[in-house]
Amino acid sequence: MTEADPPPTVIEVKRHLDGREERFETELVYRARGALIVLYAMPQSPWGPVDSYGCYWADRTYVCYHMVRADDAPGAGREVVTRFDVARDIEITDGEVHFRDLLLDLVVEDGVPHWEDEDEVAEARDSGLLSAADAAYVVRARRTLEQGHRRIVRDIRWLLTRLGRLPG
Numbered sequence: 001m002t003e004a005d006p007p008p009t010v011i012e013v014k015r016h017l018d019g020r021e022e023r024f025e026t027e028l029v030y031r032a033r034g035a036l037i038v039l040y041a042m043p044q045s046p047w048g049p050v051d052s053y054g055c056y057w058a059d060r061t062y063v064c065y066h067m068v069r070a071d072d073a074p075g076a077g078r079e080v081v082t083r084f085d086v087a088r089d090i091e092i093t094d095g096e097v098h099f100r101d102l103l104l105d106l107v108v109e110d111g112v113p114h115w116e117d118e119d120e121v122a123e124a125r126d127s128g129l130l131s132a133a134d135a136a137y138v139v140r141a142r143r144t145l146e147q148g149h150r151r152i153v154r155d156i157r158w159l160l161t162r163l164g165r166l167p168g
Helices: 118-127 132-162
Strands: 009-015 021-032 035-042 050-057 062-069 079-092 096-109 112-116
Touching (some): 009 035, 050 079, 050 096, 096 118, 096 132, 112 132, 118 132
Parallel strands (some): 009 096
Antiparallel strands (some): 009 021, 021 035, 035 050, 050 062, 079 096, 096 112
């Protein structure tokens, strides 16, 4: 690949419980066995220009979006918000990453974590859209994230710094 070549792309395929799929074209940042980091540039967001690093692991109960100030924004590389989506069936292929979103999200802003969409999880469970097995999976993922979200973000930032994506 030369400097003129565009970076490789990865399509994120987010599958919803109701059968809908969302597809997002992203830039490949890092790939290892069972792990993937992609970049989705957001020139306009509630926080201004943001680089959203999507982090996926085939063996984990969540995906993570670590959002930082974009390179051309004041405070480049500073964390803006990190969101963890409880997910299952995470599959990483050469050009795509697929996962099933299980509704519950942990959002960490200014170091303060809070859960989003708990009401949607309860409604989906009550209506049968979320199976008993998936509901138990959500409980396990929640416990994992409550205990480990700070370490996960620290590890992501370490790797992004090592890759030259964040200032050292």
